[in-house]
Amino acid sequence: MNFFLETLIGGLLAGTMYSLVAIGFVLIYKASGVFNFAQGAMLLFSALTFVSLHEQGVPFALALLLTLLVMIIGALLIERLVLRPLVNRSQITLFMATLGLSFIIEGLAQGLMGAQVRALDLGIEDIPLFVGEVMISQFDLIAAAVAAVLVALLALLFNRTRIGIALRAVADDTRAALSIGINLNRIWQIVWAVAGMVGLVAGLLWGARQGVQFSLSLVVLKALPVLIIGGFTSIGGAIVGGLIVGAAENLAEAYIGPLIGGGITPWFAYFLALVFLYIRPAGLFGDRAIERV
Amino acid sequence: MRNPFQRTLIGALFALGLQSLLPTVAQAASNEQFVPMATYRVGAYASSGIPWWAGEIDYFRYINEVEGGINGVKLVWQECETEWSVDRIVECYERYKGGLNGAPTAFFFTHSTPGSYALMEKGAADRIPLIDGAGGRTESTDGSVFPYAFPLLLNYYGQASVGINYIAQREGGFDKLKGKKIVTVYHDSAYGRETQAPMALLAQKYGFENIQIPVADPGNEQSAQWRQVRQIKPDWVFLRTWGVSTPVGIKTAARFGIAVDRIIGDVWAGSEADVIPAGTAAKGYQALAPFPGGAEFEIHKRLKQYILDTGKSDLKDPAYFGKVYYNVGLINAAIAVEALRTAQTKFGHRPLNGEEARWGFEHLNIDAARLKASGFEGLLPPLKLSCADHEGGGAARVQQWDGEKWQLVTGWLQADRDTLRPLIEAKSAAYAKEKGITPRDCAAEQ
Numbered sequence: 001m002n003f004f005l006e007t008l009i010g011g012l013l014a015g016t017m018y019s020l021v022a023i024g025f026v027l028i029y030k031a032s033g034v035f036n037f038a039q040g041a042m043l044l045f046s047a048l049t050f051v052s053l054h055e056q057g058v059p060f061a062l063a064l065l066l067t068l069l070v071m072i073i074g075a076l077l078i079e080r081l082v083l084r085p086l087v088n089r090s091q092i093t094l095f096m097a098t099l100g101l102s103f104i105i106e107g108l109a110q111g112l113m114g115a116q117v118r119a120l121d122l123g124i125e126d127i128p129l130f131v132g133e134v135m136i137s138q139f140d141l142i143a144a145a146v147a148a149v150l151v152a153l154l155a156l157l158f159n160r161t162r163i164g165i166a167l168r169a170v171a172d173d174t175r176a177a178l179s180i181g182i183n184l185n186r187i188w189q190i191v192w193a194v195a196g197m198v199g200l201v202a203g204l205l206w207g208a209r210q211g212v213q214f215s216l217s218l219v220v221l222k223a224l225p226v227l228i229i230g231g232f233t234s235i236g237g238a239i240v241g242g243l244i245v246g247a248a249e250n251l252a253e254a255y256i257g258p259l260i261g262g263g264i265t266p267w268f269a270y271f272l273a274l275v276f277l278y279i280r281p282a283g284l285f286g287d288r289a290i291e292r293v
Numbered sequence: 294m295r296n297p298f299q300r301t302l303i304g305a306l307f308a309l310g311l312q313s314l315l316p317t318v319a320q321a322a323s324n325e326q327f328v329p330m331a332t333y334r335v336g337a338y339a340s341s342g343i344p345w346w347a348g349e350i351d352y353f354r355y356i357n358e359v360e361g362g363i364n365g366v367k368l369v370w371q372e373c374e375t376e377w378s379v380d381r382i383v384e385c386y387e388r389y390k391g392g393l394n395g396a397p398t399a400f401f402f403t404h405s406t407p408g409s410y411a412l413m414e415k416g417a418a419d420r421i422p423l424i425d426g427a428g429g430r431t432e433s434t435d436g437s438v439f440p441y442a443f444p445l446l447l448n449y450y451g452q453a454s455v456g457i458n459y460i461a462q463r464e465g466g467f468d469k470l471k472g473k474k475i476v477t478v479y480h481d482s483a484y485g486r487e488t489q490a491p492m493a494l495l496a497q498k499y500g501f502e503n504i505q506i507p508v509a510d511p512g513n514e515q516s517a518q519w520r521q522v523r524q525i526k527p528d529w530v531f532l533r534t535w536g537v538s539t540p541v542g543i544k545t546a547a548r549f550g551i552a553v554d555r556i557i558g559d560v561w562a563g564s565e566a567d568v569i570p571a572g573t574a575a576k577g578y579q580a581l582a583p584f585p586g587g588a589e590f591e592i593h594k595r596l597k598q599y600i601l602d603t604g605k606s607d608l609k610d611p612a613y614f615g616k617v618y619y620n621v622g623l624i625n626a627a628i629a630v631e632a633l634r635t636a637q638t639k640f641g642h643r644p645l646n647g648e649e650a651r652w653g654f655e656h657l658n659i660d661a662a663r664l665k666a667s668g669f670e671g672l673l674p675p676l677k678l679s680c681a682d683h684e685g686g687g688a689a690r691v692q693q694w695d696g697e698k699w700q701l702v703t704g705w706l707q708a709d710r711d712t713l714r715p716l717i718e719a720k721s722a723a724y725a726k727e728k729g730i731t732p733r734d735c736a737a738e739q
Contacts, residue, residue, distance in 0.1 A: 003524065010516045017514075107335065114610070115339035117540075117566040126548050126574070137516070137548055209544065210513050211570020214337045215537040218511055253517035263481035263507030265517065 002133040007254045008247055013140035015226075015246020016147040017209075020202040022223040022230065022238035023150065024195045029232045030171040031191040032083075033091055037098040040220035041105035042196055046071055047203030047212045051120055052113045064200075071196030074105075079189045087184070106217055115214065120207040143205050147239065150201060154194075154235055163190060171233070221266075225273035231286020240284060245269045326363070326633065326644040327396035328353065328370040329389035331404050336376035337511075338536065340566045341618050345404070346372070347607040348622025351600045352592075354607075356630055359599050363633050364642035369396055375405075382408035383415070390419050399633060399650035400424050402625060406484050409433075409442065414728075416441040421647035422654055426625050427452070427560045427583050431487060435721035436655060436683040437732040441647070443654055443683045445628060446676065447583040449487035450717065451687045451708035452559050453531070455581055457495050458706050459557060459691050460529050471500035476522055478515075478542060479533040481507035484561070488533060491713055498712060512538025515545045523549040530556045540570035547574035554579065560689065564617035568694045576696040583689040584624050585672060586699040588615025592623065592668030617699065624673055631667070632657045655680050674705045680735035684710075 021043065028036040049070050053063040082097050126139040158164040169177040170187045178184055203212075206219050222245070230241025249265040249272075257264050282288045330349070333342040353368045362368065371393055373385035382405055392398045400422040403409040409429040416423040422441050423429070429444030436442075447455065460475065461467045477492055479485035489505060496503035504525060506518050512534060519542075522530065530551060534542050539562040547553060554577040558567065563580025571578075588597075593615055600606050601614060613619055636645050636653025645653070659667075659676040676685040687708040692699040725732055 003520070007517065007520060010520065014514055014516055110335055110339060115335065115343055116610070116613075117340045117570050119569045119572050121572060126544060128548055128550065135549070139548075206513070210537050210541045211566075213340055213537065213566075213570070215511055215513065218337070219513060222514070250517045254521065257517070258521075261507065262518075263509040265514065266509045 003254070004251075006134045006136075007250050009134065009136055010140070011247035011250030012243050013137060013144050013246070014250065015242040015244065016144040016239070017140070017202075017205060017242075018222045018226045018245055019239045019242025020143070020147050020150070020198070020205060021219055022226040022242060023147075023154070023235055024198040024202065025220075025223055025227055026232060026235050026238050027154075027191055027195045027198065031167055031187055032094070032170075033174075034094040034098060035232070036195065037095065038102035038105055039195065039199060039223075040217035041102040041109070042071070042074070042199040043203040043206070043219065044212075044214065044217040045074070045105050045109045046196065046200035047120065047207040047216055048109045048113045048118075050200065050204060051118045051207065051212045055118070067200055068197060071200055072193045075192035075196050076189055078192055079185060083188055083192075084185055102217070106214070110214065117211045117213040118207075120204065120212050122204060122208045124208065139209070146201060146205065147242075150198065151235055151239060154198075157194070158235075167191065222269070225269040227283070228273035229276045229283055231283025233287045234283070234285035237283055237285030245272065248272050324362075324365070324644070325367050325369045325394075325396035327389070327393045327398050328368055328629070329385060329393075329398055329401055330370050330372045331375045331382045331385040331402065331408065332372045333375050333377040333404075334372075335374065336378075338377045341564065342377070342404075344608065344613040344616055344618040345622040347613065348619040348624075349402075349626040350607040350622075351596055351605075352623050352626035352630070354605055355596055355600055358605070359595070363630055364637050366633075366637070366642060366644055368630075369393065375408075377405055379405070379407045379411045383411050386412055386415065386421075390415075390421055397644050397646050399636075399645045399647060400629060400654070402629070403429070406430075406487075409444075410483065413439070413442060419647065420651070422651045424625070424629060424654075426621070426628065428484075432717050432720035432724060434682065434684040434717050435732075436680045437735045438721040438725045438730055439683065440680075440733060441651060443678070445678075445684060446624075446674075446686050447560065447581075447689050447708065448684050448687075448717075449484075450491040450713045451684065451710065452581055452689070453488040453491040454495060454708035454710075454713055455689045455706045456531050456557050456559065457492075457499070457501075458709065459579075459581075459703065461499070462703070462706070464528075467499055473501040473528040474504060474525060475501050475529045475531060476504045476506060476525055476527040477531040477533055478506050478508060478518060478522065480512065480535045480538055481509045482535075484535060485533050488531075488559075490716060492531075494712065494716055495709075508534060508538050508542065510538070511536060513541050515541055518542075519545045519549040519551065522546070522551060527551070528555065532556050532558045532562050534558075534562050539567040540575070543568065543571040543578055544574045547571075553577045554693075557581065557691070560584070563692065563699075565699075566618070573696065575694050577693065579691055579693045579702070580699075581689040582617070582692040582699070582701065583674075583686070584617060584621040585690050585692060585701055586615065586617040586620060587672075587701070590668065590672045591665075591670060592627075592672065595668055596623075620672065624669070627667065627669055627673065628657070628659070628676065631659055631663070654678055654683075657685070680733060680738050 024039045050067040128135045166182045226241035226245050230237030249268050252268045253265050332346050357367050375381035403425045406428040409425045424443050426445040427447045431448045431450050433439035433442035492503050558580035560581050568575035632653040636649050640649045657678045664670045674686045674688040678685040687710045688705040691703040693702045
């Protein structure tokens with residue numbers, strides 16, 4: 001029983017790390033209907049920028065602020081150079097643009113800051129905590145707390161500010177939002193900047209766990225099943241989806257893995273996502289598309 | 294319609310152009326040996342690749358500029374970026390198997406086990422030796438079936454065996470292995486699964502419990518695996534991961550209370566890139582080192598004097614001089630140079646083709662005296678290849694991470710090659726049967 005509980009709790013906590021990545025996708029999808037393939041590259045770029053600055057002797061807090069600034073400038077440039085010329089183009093065009101963008105950002109990150117693996121110490125000891133016989137990762141607990149704070153802040157942004165209301169208006173109906181004078185370009189700039197900030201938080205936590213290196217950009221592969229399960233348009237869905245994926249893949253690895261040779265975590269998450277697609281195509285919390293035919 | 298003057302002018306220019314080209318090609322063909330390089334300077338594995346190619350290129354430059362080439366034959370090389378992708382490695386091979394500007398290709402560094410697998414039949418058909426130090430297809434150690442594949446130095450079976458030999462040494466003898474629990478946490482790929490057969494054989498021989506736990510690629514979340522390891526309470530863990538799955542494995546092991554000095558990484562889980570991201574959790578971690586880290590060997594002194602200090606190094610960051618992957622490149626380049634030198638004793642001091650280079654590799658004998666003369670003493674074990682044995686050395690040292698750098702903690706530990714050989718021969722015989730290959734008679738070729 002202890003093993004089951006430990007696996008379940010460990011999986012849930014690991015799932016919040018996936019949610020952090022998924023939230024970045026949700027933000028951009030909500031505002032523009034675009035699946036931002038470059039989110040992983042943004043995550044890598046932010047973590048690399050932070051580590052590079054910190055290695056040059058820039059204090060932690062200042063490095064964090066400077067990285068935020070870099071991500072905001074990056075968001076403004078992306079909006080001006082990539083998205084604005086593509087306004088009114090099809091979603092697949094925008095998706096392809098983000099695909100190209102991901103290669104540019106990855107190349108730029110490695111070209112400017114090098115390809116070597118860097119250690120990232122956030123000062124969080126990864127010492128296990130024991131609740132009775134059950135072991136819990138301190139690092140994962142802190143990551144879960146960060147995710148909770150992030151969700152609370154984003155909820156405040158969306159629900160209690162004019163910018164948030166404008167964001168929701170664009171998400172609900174872009175043409176209607178434009179007709180009442182909402183500046184779509186400004187909204188996209190804000191959303192990409194916020195997604196960059198979320199990418200920075202996720203990049204720092206994942207970077208602390210596995211080192212800051214190119215493979216950080218592959219972490220997004222974990223976010224896809226989370227989005228399918230939680231829904232592409234719900235931040236709460238990203239959290240719930242992450243918890244489900246984390247718990248399910250850990251339990252599956254522990255109990256089903258040994259029966260079929262193990263190593264099942266990556267595909268099991270996608271298998272689960274396929275099941276959800278069959279039962280609930282829009283995900284648990286996603287907006288159902290209703291169209292007049 | 295051009296007038297006669299225009300036609301004459303064009304003809305003269307064309308003739309001049311041809312004339313200016315011909316000497317270059319002829320010169321290249323007469324005195325240069327081409328080395329194609331399937332590199333990965335960008336992408337997920339760039340952190341390993343960049344110092345690796347620097348080691349290879351720096352050594353080739355040293356041979357050209359200090360020793361005047363291999364008996365006067367200069368080495369020229371051309372990179373093709375592959376991002377460690379098999380299709381691009383194959384494309385690179387196809388592009389350069391015929392040489393460049395008249396300089397022939399004598400061998401092809403696959404720089405990748407999947408690449409070696411993909412090129413196995415092409416290399417044999419084109420008669421180009423495929424060189425993959427401490428990698429490749431293990432059964433290609435048997436050169437009677439695989440004349441053009443060379444898993445040099447220490448094949449995967451040998452890596453398992455050296456790992457077990459080191460554990461036995463630490464435990465106080467092979468008899469102490471009986472009843473011990475040895476868990477192999479492996480990258481769930483052809484590379485990771487390659488040691489399952491020898492571990493089963495060695496477990497049978499020494500009586501230890503052999504437990505295999507896979508980690509699926511990329512391995513950036515391993516709680517489930519290490520929770521299982523903790524339940525097993527292993528005496529030792531053999532870590533056969535690759536890329537990001539190594540630092541994540543080390544960190545997760547520490548979180549689950551597995552003593553890091555009871556974990557032994559294999560060759561490809563034993564570089565600076567594997568331990569630095571794991572921070573303090575990696576202090577005390579050990580790994581097999583057929584390519585030991587360190588810049589204190591004689592060859593490094595020479596390279597520093599003639600290549601690094603003169604600004605000719607391919608390294609952008611000199612801090613990587615002597616790091617594990619730099620030395621991987623250095624050792625690979627040195628073995629290739631020695632093989633070409635060997636082949637020249639038979640075929641003359643000229644650029645060689647693949648068939649001639651194969652003869653050179655199969656008659657390579659880097660003994661203690663040659664190691665000392667070439668500056669590789671301590672960095673490379675004596676290496677003797679033959680038609681039947683395309684591995685040669687079958688040994689590795691063990692290095693331990695002290696939090697700052699790798700420290701070599703043993704001399705050369707030899708794999709139990711006699712025990713492993715029947716397993717290799719069984720697999721190579723199965724391959725020969727499947728492909729309809731009649732094995733060479735190596736005894737007759739000696």
